[in-house]
Amino acid sequence: MKKFITLLLLSIIIQGCNTLSHTKKTYVHQFATSSKDLPQYALKFNQTLSNVRKSRGVYFANTLSTPSLHLTELDNIYTQQKLDERKTILFKNSFEILNTYSKILLALSSDAYVDNLYNNIKELEYNLESLITLNNKLTSFDTPTGFINIGAKIGVVSGRIYINQKQSKEIKILLNSSDTLITNVSNNIISYLDSKNLNAIIDNEEKMLSINYLSYIQQSNRTSISNDLDYIQLKSDIDNIKKLRKTLIICMINLKESHKIMVEEINKKNSTIDTINEIKDLAKSIAEINQIIKELN
Amino acid sequence: MEYLLKEIHNSISAIETERYNENLSRIEKTHLENSLITLRNMERSVINKTNDELLLELSTITPSLTELINEMESSGERLNELNVKLKRLINIINFLKI
Numbered sequence: 001m002k003k004f005i006t007l008l009l010l011s012i013i014i015q016g017c018n019t020l021s022h023t024k025k026t027y028v029h030q031f032a033t034s035s036k037d038l039p040q041y042a043l044k045f046n047q048t049l050s051n052v053r054k055s056r057g058v059y060f061a062n063t064l065s066t067p068s069l070h071l072t073e074l075d076n077i078y079t080q081q082k083l084d085e086r087k088t089i090l091f092k093n094s095f096e097i098l099n100t101y102s103k104i105l106l107a108l109s110s111d112a113y114v115d116n117l118y119n120n121i122k123e124l125e126y127n128l129e130s131l132i133t134l135n136n137k138l139t140s141f142d143t144p145t146g147f148i149n150i151g152a153k154i155g156v157v158s159g160r161i162y163i164n165q166k167q168s169k170e171i172k173i174l175l176n177s178s179d180t181l182i183t184n185v186s187n188n189i190i191s192y193l194d195s196k197n198l199n200a201i202i203d204n205e206e207k208m209l210s211i212n213y214l215s216y217i218q219q220s221n222r223t224s225i226s227n228d229l230d231y232i233q234l235k236s237d238i239d240n241i242k243k244l245r246k247t248l249i250i251c252m253i254n255l256k257e258s259h260k261i262m263v264e265e266i267n268k269k270n271s272t273i274d275t276i277n278e279i280k281d282l283a284k285s286i287a288e289i290n291q292i293i294k295e296l297n
Numbered sequence: 298m299e300y301l302l303k304e305i306h307n308s309i310s311a312i313e314t315e316r317y318n319e320n321l322s323r324i325e326k327t328h329l330e331n332s333l334i335t336l337r338n339m340e341r342s343v344i345n346k347t348n349d350e351l352l353l354e355l356s357t358i359t360p361s362l363t364e365l366i367n368e369m370e371s372s373g374e375r376l377n378e379l380n381v382k383l384k385r386l387i388n389i390i391n392f393l394k395i
Contacts, residue, residue, distance in 0.1 A: 060337065064330050073334060080341055200299035201344055207306055208340075215313050 025109050027262050027276050028171055032105035034283045035255055039095040044293055045244055046091055048237050049205065050084035055234055056209045059216040094189050098255070101178060108167045108174065175263045186256040193249050202245070206238045237296060244292045251285040258282050298343055304386050305340050309333060311382045325376060328369045332383065335362045359387050 054077055061073040192198065213231050217223050258278035265276065315321075316329040339358050366383050369376045 057337075060333075064334075066327060066330060069330055069334055073337065076338065076341065080345075083345060197298050200302050204302045204306060204340070204344070208309070211306075211310055211313055218317050 023274055024266055025168075025171075027265065027279060028105055028109040028175070030279050030283070031258060031262055031276075032102040032109060034279065034286050035098055035102045036106065037099075037286070038102075039092050039099050041244070041248060041289055041293065042092045042095040043088060044296055045241065045248065046084065046088035048241055048244075048296055049202070050081060050088070052205050052209060052234050052237055052241075053084065054081055055230070056205070056212040059212040063212075063215045063219040091192070094185050097185050098182070101182070104174065105171070108171045172266055175259075175266055179259060179263050182259045183256055186252045190249055190252045193245055193252070198245070202238065202241060206235075209234055209238065240292050240296050244289065244296075247285055247288045247292060251282065251289060254278055254282040254285050301343050301389070302340065304389055305336055305343065308382055308386050309336050309340075311379055312336070315376065315379050322372070325369070325372055328365055328372065328376070329379075332362065332365050332369075335365065356390070359390050363387060 057073065057077040057080070061070050061077065064070045064073060209231075216227075258276055258281070261276050261278050265273065312329050312333055316326060316333075321329070335358060339362075342358065362383060366380050366387075369380055
């Protein structure tokens with residue numbers, strides 16, 4: 001009995017020393033929850049832009065009086081659509097890295113006891129490594145691989161208290177070793193979204209949509225109400241792409257900064273703050289993105 | 298890239314204005330449609346390629362546009378003003394290649 005009480009006391013003391021405070025775990029959980037849906041935003045952004053491009057192309061194809069030219073243009077539109085899909089995969093991959101990282105953080109910062117935590121993390125870890133490797137192959141920008149190895153350590157532990165300690169320790173290791181990754185991936189996304197080229201492409205889609213639709217009306221002499229409504233929807237989609245682009249840039253800046261501050265606070269023995277404002281800003285920008293995505297639907 | 302897209306956009310816009318002219322012959326209209334298709338290909342190249350790849354790609358498209366300009370010139374004076382605009386685009390691409 002004495003032995004049991006001593007062991008119990010020791011466990012409580014060790015737990016108090018090594019586990020993260022509830023507040024710190026809350027930061028991590030809030031951060032991970034906010035950034036878990038990022039890939040779908042990237043998907044929506046590129047799909048909408050591609051759809052505008054395809055639709056205006058079809059308007060243009062319908063103005064051509066020569067059937068062979070009409071068909072050539074439709075074939076070109078299809079080729080472009082395939083190319084856009086490939087570009088979307090490339091763009092989405094950067095967001096998938098952040099998403100998988102968030103899933104690992106969510107699993108580690110969860111209060112609920114997870115039976116197959118080891119297997120879950122091991123799988124996510126494998127996914128993350130694959131995504132980073134793919135990203136490095138597809139882009140000139142290089143993100144370090146082999147920086148993460150949590151699953152193997154957690155796998156050997158048993159018992160809830162010990163797992164909590166291990167989770168806390170691994171959150172610290174993971175956050176510290178991933179800050180460069182998060183900064184690099186975020187900067188990569190920001191530089192793409194904030195580029196003059198992307199701005200020129202969006203502006204071009206907007207101008208060409210009007211030219212192609214005007215040409216379509218002139219060619220067909222009259223248009224249907226349904227075509228006009230489609231045109232208005234495409235105009236609205238372009239406006240929302242512009243909004244989404246700006247908000248995604250803000251979101252990425254917030255994500256990068258909140259991660260940096262979270263790492264600093266986690267490393268402090270006695271953190272004095274209850275909330276990290278940058279994580280709140282991140283959640284706010286995500287809420288704005290969700291609103292824009294709804295309008296796109 | 299921004300500048301090239303703007304130039305292509307201006308050329309497309311000029312052709313679009315011209316091609317609903319009722320005085321144009323069937324051949325002239327076809328020339329204009331072919332020019333539009335070529336310009337659309339140029340536009341896609343600008344959108345899809347990186348700067349280095351782009352100039353190489355545009356170099357392969359410009360001869361067909363030059364050929365179309367020559368054909369339009371030989372078909373009469375009606376499209377001369379438009380040809381000047383298209384030649385300007387080719388000159389810009391040639392300048393960028395240097």
